[in-house]
Amino acid sequence: MRSGTAATTLLLLAAALLGGCSWLPTVKPIQPWVKPYERERLADPVMQQTRDALSAKHFEHVHDVREGARGATGVQGGGCGCN
C-alpha cells in the first residue's frame, strides 16, 4: 500500500515536471501537399500500374507457373490453378 502511494506520487511529480518542460517538440500534423486539382497527370492512362486486369492476370499466371517466387505483385484475386 505504501509503495503504491509512493509510485503514484512519483508518477504525478514526473508528469508535473515534464508538463512544465518545453523540450517536447510541438509537431504540426503534415498536411496533404498534392491537392486534388494537381493530380490530373497521375490519372492519365500512361500512369496506370495495370491498365487491363485480364492481361495482367495472364502475365502473372505465366510467371507463377515458371518461377519459384510469388506474391506482392498488386494484382488482386487468387488461385493459380497450376501444377
Next chain:
Amino acid sequence: MAATRAAIGIWRRLLALLSGLLGGVFAAGPARALDLPEDGATAMVHLFSGGGVDAYGPAVLVRKKLYDKVSLSGTYYMDAVSNASIDVVTTASKYHEIRNAFTLGADYVYRETQIRFGLYTSHEPDYTANAGNLDVMQEVFSGMTTISMGFTRGADTVLKTGEPEFHEKASHWQYRLGATQILSPNWLMSANFEVLADDGFLGSPYRVARAFGTTVPERNPRTRTGRAIKFRLLGDIGARNSVFAGYRYFSDTWDIKAHTAEVGYSRYFGDDWLADTYLRYYTQTGALFYSNDATTETVYLSRNRQLSTYNNGAIGAKLQYALRRAPGSYDLKLNGALEYTRFKFKDFTDVRTGELYGYSSVIFQLFLTATY
C-alpha cells in the same frame, strides 16, 4: 489537478508528434472518393510458347455496374496446353489437355473505401483449384495515400491420370498489405507485402527426381511459407511519357530467395497510340532439397527446375490503339503485348546431353477492350 492537466498536455503533445510522424493520416481532411471500375468488356487471345510447352486460348472479361454502388465482373479463361517439356520428354510422353478457369467478382464502394470480393475456379482433367478472396482499399490523407489489405484462401484437388486411387489435397492462404502514396503531382510509389502459406500435396504426381543416376519418386515437404515484398516507383516525365522501376524480394521456408527487378517506359504517339516497353530480370536460389542428381539419402528430394538455382531475363512491349472514341458513350481499344524471356539454369541439366539446360519463351496477347 495540476498534475492531471500536465499529464493530459504531455499526452496531447505525444499524439501530435505521432500523427506528424505518420504523415498526418489521422489529421487528414476530406478525401477524394474511390471510383468503381468502368463498365466494359475485354476479349483476348493469348499464347505462351517455350521450353516445349505451348499454351493458348481465349479469355473474356465483362464488367457491369449496379446502382453506382456495386460493380460485378466475370471472366472466362481457357488454356489449351500441349506439353513436351524437358521433364515430359525425358520421363514420359507428350500430352495435351485443356484448362478452364472462371472468376466472379464484386466491387463495392462507400466513400473512401472499396471492398472487392472474388471467387475463382480452375479445372483440368487431373487438377482442380478453387479460391476466394477479399480485399479492402481505403483512401486516407486526402486521397494521397491508399492502404489496401486482403486475403485469398485456396483449396486444390490433385489427381493422377491412369491412377484412379491417387487423390491428394492442397490448401493455400495468402495475406497481403499494401500502400500507394502520391509523392508529387508527377510521381507515385507503392509498397506491397504478402505472406503465402501452402499445405498439402505441393508437387506434381508425374515428376521424378534423380538419385545416384537413377530416377526416384519426387518427395516434397507438405508445408511451405513464403514472404514477398515489392516496391514500385512510377513517374510522369512530361508530354505524356512515364517511367517505372520495381523491385521484389521473396523468400520462403524451402530456402528459395528470389529477386525480381523491372524498369519500363510508356508514351503516347499522337492521341491514339500508347506504347509500353519494359525489361524484367529474375533470379533465385534453389530449394534446400533440390538436387539435379542426389548423391546422399535425404527425406525430401526434388528435381523440379522451378525450385533450382536459375535466372531469367525478359524484354517486353505493349501497344494500344484507340479504334473508336465516342466521349460519354463508349471507347474501343485494340491491344497487343509481346514478352520474350530467356531462362538459364545453373544446376539443372538435360539428361540426354549432360549440359546445363536453358530455353527461350514468348508470351503473346491480342485483345480488344471496350468501356461504356
